Amino acid sequence: MESKSDQPPLICIVGETASGKTALAIDLARQFGGEIIAADSRTLYKGMDIGTAKPTSQEILAVPHHLIDVTTPDKQITAAEYADLAKKAIDDISSRGKVPFLVGGAGLYVDAVLYDFAFLEAPDLKLRERLQSMTVEQLQSELLEQGIPLPENERNPRHLMRKIETKGEPASQQESRPNTLIIAIDVDREVLRERVTRRTDQMLEQGLAQEASSLFDHYGADCPALQTIGYREFLPYIAGTATISDVRGAIIQGTMGLAKRQRTWFRRNKSIHHICKKEESVDLVTTFLNKESIGL
Numbered sequence: 001m002e003s004k005s006d007q008p009p010l011i012c013i014v015g016e017t018a019s020g021k022t023a024l025a026i027d028l029a030r031q032f033g034g035e036i037i038a039a040d041s042r043t044l045y046k047g048m049d050i051g052t053a054k055p056t057s058q059e060i061l062a063v064p065h066h067l068i069d070v071t072t073p074d075k076q077i078t079a080a081e082y083a084d085l086a087k088k089a090i091d092d093i094s095s096r097g098k099v100p101f102l103v104g105g106a107g108l109y110v111d112a113v114l115y116d117f118a119f120l121e122a123p124d125l126k127l128r129e130r131l132q133s134m135t136v137e138q139l140q141s142e143l144l145e146q147g148i149p150l151p152e153n154e155r156n157p158r159h160l161m162r163k164i165e166t167k168g169e170p171a172s173q174q175e176s177r178p179n180t181l182i183i184a185i186d187v188d189r190e191v192l193r194e195r196v197t198r199r200t201d202q203m204l205e206q207g208l209a210q211e212a213s214s215l216f217d218h219y220g221a222d223c224p225a226l227q228t229i230g231y232r233e234f235l236p237y238i239a240g241t242a243t244i245s246d247v248r249g250a251i252i253q254g255t256m257g258l259a260k261r262q263r264t265w266f267r268r269n270k271s272i273h274h275i276c277k278k279e280e281s282v283d284l285v286t287t288f289l290n291k292e293s294i295g296l
Contacts, residue, residue: 007177007178007179008090008091008094008100008179009094009099009100009179009180009181009288009289009292010090010100010101010102010177010179010180010181011028011032011034011099011100011101011102011180011181011183011285011288012039012101012102012103012110012114012180012181012182012183013025013028013101013102013103013183013184013185013281014039014103014104014105014107014110014182014183014184014266014272015105015184015185015186015187015262015263015266016105016185016187016192016258016259016262016263016266017053017105017196017255017258017259017262018053018187018192018195018196018199018255018259019105019184019185019186019187019192019195019259020185020187020195021103021104021105021185022053022055022059022103024185024278024281025063025101025103026059026062026063027278028101028281028282028285029063029099029101030062030063031282032099032285032289033097033098033099034063034093034098034099034100034101035063035064035065035066035093035098035099035100035101036055036063036064036065036066036101036103037065037066037067037086037089037090037093037100037101037102037103038055038065038066038067038068038103038104039067039086039102039103039104039105039106039109039110039113040052040104040105040106040109041077041082041106041108041109041153042225042228043055043067043068043069043104044067044068044069044070044071044077044082045069045070045071045072045073045225046069046071046072046073047072047073047211047214047215047218048073048211048215048225048226048231049211050203050206050207050208050211050230051203051208051211051212051228051229051230051231052230053199053203054068055068066089066092066093067082067085067086067089070085072219073215073219073223073225073226074219074223074225076158076224076225079108079109079112080112082109082112082113083109083112083113083116086102086109086112086113087113090102090113099289105262107262107265107266111269113177114176114177114180114182115176115177116177124165127164127165128161128165131161131164131165132157132161136155136157136160136227139157139160139161139164140154140160142164143160143163143164143168146164146167146168148163148164148167148168149168150163151163153227153228155227155228155232156224156227156228157224157227158224176271179292181273181284181285181288182269182271182272182273183272183273183274183275183281183284183285184266184272184273184274184275185274185275185276186274186275186276192256192259193252193256196252196255196256196259197252200248200251200252200255201248203230203251204244204248208230208234209234209237209244209247212226212230212231212234212238213234213238215231216231216234216235216238221235229251229254229255229258230251230255233247233250233251233254234247
């Protein structure tokens, strides 16, 4: 029996930051002969290691990872560019008889792959010039005045400008990608806060302050890729107006806010299978791959 689609099977593990996506994906990939494609808007950048909770060398050794350290923080990668890279990785992994696992919490990047977005046209150059002269706070104010929700990364100037240019309209969405299983891990809020706190402390112990300082020295305080949680909080510290304790609290608070936005994003997708235990994911993947193997 022929397959219902020429597109190879794809398994997605999505959800909030610190929910355990990476650990689950590695376990599943090892069990089912898979390789991981990172769906994270920050692990794409070289040097942003500790603050992005980038997979360790041991994790990468256990299971091959793709779209890690693709470029440097001063060279932005759009969702459209990411989707092209991810699709090439999916085809490459599948061509070698492996199962591709798309793993991450960047909702727009994930959806760009799953729904084959038709991205909006290039912006008006005069409008772009005006927006480029505005501060992050001014861009945020303009969005709020127009009644447009802030983007997931609410301090990234590029994301803020694009929201204004498109009047908040998303890229047009096509039909969902066939041959795809999407799994999300549900985590209790208090458990998630404990994990976020523990991870933040570990990052600080591993040298996050030094990493952030080095990146700002090299790329500048206005580098868009560094206007993200885990890095931007260090700017007052570097300036001498905040303590490391202040930075720690700001990172935890910012991460919990990000988790809330990610949860809202993925809750809108009714195709996602929400799980609480690893055993549930094993059953889902087994059933999915069995169906694909017989072409159902």
